[in-house]
Amino acid sequence: MQRQIxxxxxxxFGRPGKCKFASGCVIIEDGLITDFTRNxxxxxxxxxxxxxxxxxxxxxxxxHTHGAxxxxxxxxxxxxxxxxxxxxxxKGVSAFLPTLTTNSKVNLLGFxxxxxxxxSKKTDGASILGIHMEGPCISEKYRGAQSAESIVYPRIKDxxxxxxxxxxxxxxxxxxxxxxGAMETIKFLHQSGIAINIGHSDASFSICMDAFxxxxxxxxxxxxxxxxxxxxxxSIMGAVLFRNDIYTELIxxxxxxxxxxxxxxxxxxxxxxxxxxxxxxxxTGWADGQYDTPCFSExxxxxxxxxxxxxxxxxxxxxxxxDRAFKKFIDFTGTPIEIAAQCVTINPANHLGLNDRIxxxxxxxxxxxxxxDADLNVVRTIVKGKTEYQSFIK
Numbered sequence: 360m361q362r363q364i365x366x367x368x369x370x371x372f373g374r375p376g377k378c379k380f381a382s383g384c385v386i387i388e389d390g391l392i393t394d395f396t397r398n399x400x401x402x403x404x405x406x407x408x409x410x411x412x413x414x415x416x417x418x419x420x421x422x423h424t425h426g427a428x429x430x431x432x433x434x435x436x437x438x439x440x441x442x443x444x445x446x447x448x449x450k451g452v453s454a455f456l457p458t459l460t461t462n463s464k465v466n467l468l469g470f471x472x473x474x475x476x477x478x479s480k481k482t483d484g485a486s487i488l489g490i491h492m493e494g495p496c497i498s499e500k501y502r503g504a505q506s507a508e509s510i511v512y513p514r515i516k517d518x519x520x521x522x523x524x525x526x527x528x529x530x531x532x533x534x535x536x537x538x539x540g541a542m543e544t545i546k547f548l549h550q551s552g553i554a555i556n557i558g559h560s561d562a563s564f565s566i567c568m569d570a571f572x573x574x575x576x577x578x579x580x581x582x583x584x585x586x587x588x589x590x591x592x593x594s595i596m597g598a599v600l601f602r603n604d605i606y607t608e609l610i611x612x613x614x615x616x617x618x619x620x621x622x623x624x625x626x627x628x629x630x631x632x633x634x635x636x637x638x639x640x641x642x643t644g645w646a647d648g649q650y651d652t653p654c655f656s657e658x659x660x661x662x663x664x665x666x667x668x669x670x671x672x673x674x675x676x677x678x679x680x681x682d683r684a685f686k687k688f689i690d691f692t693g694t695p696i697e698i699a700a701q702c703v704t705i706n707p708a709n710h711l712g713l714n715d716r717i718x719x720x721x722x723x724x725x726x727x728x729x730x731x732d733a734d735l736n737v738v739r740t741i742v743k744g745k746t747e748y749q750s751f752i753k
Contacts, residue, residue, distance in 0.1 A: 363387040363744055364402055365728070367410030370395075372720045375417060376631055376701035385415075387726040390744035394722060408746075410730055413738050414696060417704040417719050418453025418727030421681050422531065422711065423491060423579065423608055423636035425458050427643035431654045432457035433470050440477045444484025446644070448747040450680040451737040452485045453727035454717060456530055458638075460654070461494030461505040464517060471524045478528060484747055485740075486727075488711065489530030492521065493579060496534040496541065497559035503584045504655060504668055504675035505559065513544035522551065530711050533558035533579040536570035549574025554710050556608070557595060559584045567598035571605060577710050580638055581607035581624070583615050583674070600627065606710050608636045609702075611688045612679040614665045618691040625692040634710060635684050635702045640676035642666055686735045696735070 365385040372381055372395050386394035394400075426432050428446050430439045440457070447455055459470050471490060478487045494505055496513040511517075513534055522529050532548055533556040534541060548555050557570060558579025563586075567575075578585070578599060588596040599605050607628060611621055615638075625633065637643070641652060642661050649669065650659045658669040666675045679687075681703060689699050708718025716725050730739035740748040 361389055361406070361744065362404060363406040363408055363726070364400055365408040365410060365415065365726075367415045368412050370410070370415040370720065371417065371697055371700060374719050374721070375705045376698055379697055380414065385720060385726070387744050390726050392720060392722055392724050392726050395720070408741070410739075412733075414731040414735075415720070416696075416700050416729045416731065418717070418725075418740065418742060419451045419681050419685070419703045419729050420488070420707040420717065421447065421452050421455040421637055421703075422634060422707045423458050423493070424455055424639045425460060425654070425676055426641040427639050427680070429641055429645070431641040431652070432474065433459050433462060433654060434466070435473070437473060437477045437480075440474065440487075441482055441484065444482060444487070445747070447485040447681075448483075448740045448742065449737065451682040451685075451729040451731070451740055453729065453740060453742045453747075454486045454488050456488055456491040456711075458491040458493050461497060461502070461509045463509050464495075464511075464520070467492070467495070467521065468524045471521060471529075475525050475528050484742070486742055488713065488717075489528045490525055491531040491533070492529060493533040493558060496538055496544070498535040498537070498561045500561050501535075501559045501584050501586065503559060504671075504673045506656065512538050513540045515540075515544055515547045518544060518548060522553075529553055531556060535560035535562060536575065537562045537566050542569060542573060545570055545573045545575060552712065554712065557585070560595060561586045562595055564593045564595075564598050564601075567595050568601075571598065571602060575605075577606040577608060577634065579608050580610050580615065580636065582620065583610065603632075606632055606634050606706060608634045608638075609688070610638045610677050610679070611635055611684040611691065612664070612677045613687060613691075615674065615677060621688065621691040625688075625694065630694055630698055630702055631706070633702045634706045635681065635688055637679050637681050637684060638676045639679060640666060643678040643680065645678070682731075682735070682737050689735070696731075
């Protein structure tokens with residue numbers, strides 16, 4: 360048995376949003392949290408992990424990312440997935456969902472098979488929780504940078520094939536509930552234990568309410584790629600404001616949502632219903648410039664970190680990392696660190712139905728942690744008891 364003791368002065372032990380930082384020791388055995396004590400434990404035959412005055416948070420979770428550092432999860436290799444996992448760990452991410460975009464069924468099945476093969480191996484870096492499929496059942500009107508040619512209506516048979524190829528590894532589906540066949544598909548996916556998001560959608564208020572009642576629990580990149588609020592049709596935004604049980608993904612990069620918008624969402628909806636995501640694309644980590652990429656049908660232009668398609672001007676995902684999104688959310692809203700933490704930890708875990716093993720520092724859960732310094736820079740990332748990233752700059 361491998362025994363470790365994590366010692367620190369600012370450990371967020373308990374459920375984020377409902378606890379405060381405390382000094383003490385987390386006892387870890389074989390990658391699981393087995394105890395927390397404020398007294399000095401027996402350290403014999405234990406590896407000591409000193410956090411000192413760093414903030415120790417549950418490992419960050421990114422439910423929505425398409426790639427980074429020149430890698431797109433839609434069509435990458437197993438070797439590239441490993442490289443991507445290691446990159447995410449360096450940004451404080453302990454677990455993530457590689458997110459596929461709209462493509463042909465044949466291609467999607469191939470992408471799913473590659474990711475599924477990778478997840479069956481013991482690898483380094485952030486762990487893959489499963490797969491998020493953003494498409495192909497989306498609104499052509501609100502498709503954004505996604506391919507129009509491969510958009511299809513939802514069919515249960517197709518999703519059965521995707522689930523089979525993933526060996527039940529599909530964790531999230533983003534779709535437009537106004538499409539023919541969508542409501543039956545939503546019911547099937549919910550019964551299959553898959554988290555469902557509304558996204559890239561032209562749905563009305565009433566359709567959203569039906570979708571929520573049938574299992575939809577979240578809105579992908581809220582206020583982006585969706586029908587807007589109108590006094591004669593409150594649509595998706597109105598439905599979210601009316602309910603108090605729907606999560607909202609936010610891309611907190613200052614481009615998709617300006618700081619004032621983030622501040623309003625945080626006040627009206629509250630951090631307990633916010634999931635910070637990156638929606639990052641392969642240009643994340645690249646310098647500003649114009650690029651030809653395999654994931655878009657036209658050149659991609661990155662200016663001041665903001666990514667657009669050259670001809671249509673459509674925003675094409677983000678180039679932000681989750682540590683920076685977390686820091687910006689705090690800067691934009693003034694939310695205390697221990698409250699904001701839920702947006703990158705327990706909230707995404709709750710939506711995926713994985714809060715029994717990730718998302719908080721509690722007994723019985725995986726020993727995954729993100730260490731931040733006083734300026735909220737990532738100092739260390741631990742995944743299942745193993746240090747996957749450590750900065751030696753203090």
